[in-house]
Amino acid sequence: MFEDLRDLYQEVIFDHNRNPRNFRVIENASRAVEGFNPLCGDRLTLYLNIVSGVIEDASFQGSGCAISTASVSLMTEIIKGKTESEAEALFSQFHTMTTSEGEVDLEAVGKLAVLAGVKDYPARVKCATLAWHTLDTALKNEGQTSISTE
């Protein structure tokens, strides 16, 4: 019945929505930032453990739609072991992939490519990018504890 949506809802997204990875709290995390999309009520807290500029651990808690849950779940997987600047570069790639026609390094984005479909659903782009804006805030502003996408 929903064949038209296969580009948007790929099996990987359902998988991460059903079984989100790194869905836990990191005690004594070096960064904990809350991301909130007031438009749809998506709310997540991102936890990072950064040691000497490297993201040693990443996790999240919260609730959202399948797109936002899969996006944050995939993100926590891919940024683990990356340096802060590598994670920032990935954010920039992800942003390009979901919001514009610009060229994207498919190898760099890896599994995140399953979220490229949101580009055709303007109302859903923020669902996919919430996790990354939260990460961006966590990396750039050591003291800040929450962001809102509106």
Add this chain to the structure above:
Amino acid sequence: MSAVDVARIRNDFPILTQKIREKPLIYLDNAASSQKPVSVIDAISNNYRLDYANIHRGVHTLSQRSTDGFEGAREKVRAFLNAESVKEIIFVRGATEGINLIAQSYGRSTLGQDDEIIITTMEHHANIVPWQMLCEQTGARLRVVPMTERGELILDDYESLFNSRTRLVSVAHMSNALGTINPIAKMIKTAHSHNVPVVLDGAQAAPHMVTDVRALDCDFYVFSGHKLYGPAGIGVLYGKQALLESMPPYQGGGDMIRKVSFQETEYNDLPYKFEAGTPAIADVIGLGAAIDYVTGIGLDNIAAYEDDLLRYATEQVNHISGLRIIGEAAQKGAILSFVLEGVHPHDIGTLLDSVGIAIRAGHHCAMPVMDFYQVPATARASFAMYNTEQEIDTLVSALKELIKVFR
């Protein structure tokens, strides 16, 4: 046999004949905004094609025609609300501007430090934020009537909120997020026994039931044209004449004055005192056409038909496992708000759209209601007189299918 001939009604709405993603459009987002019959579209278009000019004061023919159409629409609104006089009918941009006008004109000139305004848990942001702004300006306080899990106001608690500082009550006639129709007649009686005036937010109720402001004895009533099958950007504020006369103007400008010099300005009479600047002339005329359309069918007939639709939809979705209806008041308008276990409302909205069904997913500008039910958002199907049981069947089977995809 229903008094509403739905096939004929559907023929009057050009937009409904189209396909969305190759499926017939099923429009179930009427509580956000309803579609327009051809008579409304024609009324707007004909004003611009044949009769358009600025209204009032013009000595030429077109100005007279537009003025007649504009003031004719005011009389239609008066009759629609059963107001006593056209002086009590103020054209505004919508229910939101109507409430802001009351807050800034009536509220600001009468409320002071520690005075209290009563609203309810189920209000739309448009009936919360203007009062919060007024509270910031005056030092007044908001008091909030609680509700039950079913989405019904707790009237005992409402009554106990009144005290010597209570200055105003503002309540939704019908809730946009829950569908609850509030016991406003009783609430108005209570307020008046404390000499407190009552504002009714009629944005949801106006398209779905007969409104008689004199029978209700409400002091103010606001509604929007666009939910009443009329144009967006136009709405109505009804106020009792004595109250409106006592209030200072909301905005200054042309049309709201009688005499201007640099020393002083004499304001115009009602209703013009509150209508500064050139209004949305064609849209007011379009609103008049919308009122003709719904009164032609009969609001009682519309209400009965929509009640049947809501009852049918409620029965059907009750068979869906994991579906929880948000808002189960005994008195309810044609709004079905729900959450589905394991499927976020936004995903429901996108999936339904892919099969041509338009619903709303989100907080419906009622975040306190979402907090009350501890849900981030709901999916909301809202029905109008052009919807059918077949459309509800399609919605229900699509919901059953999408659960399979998600689980």
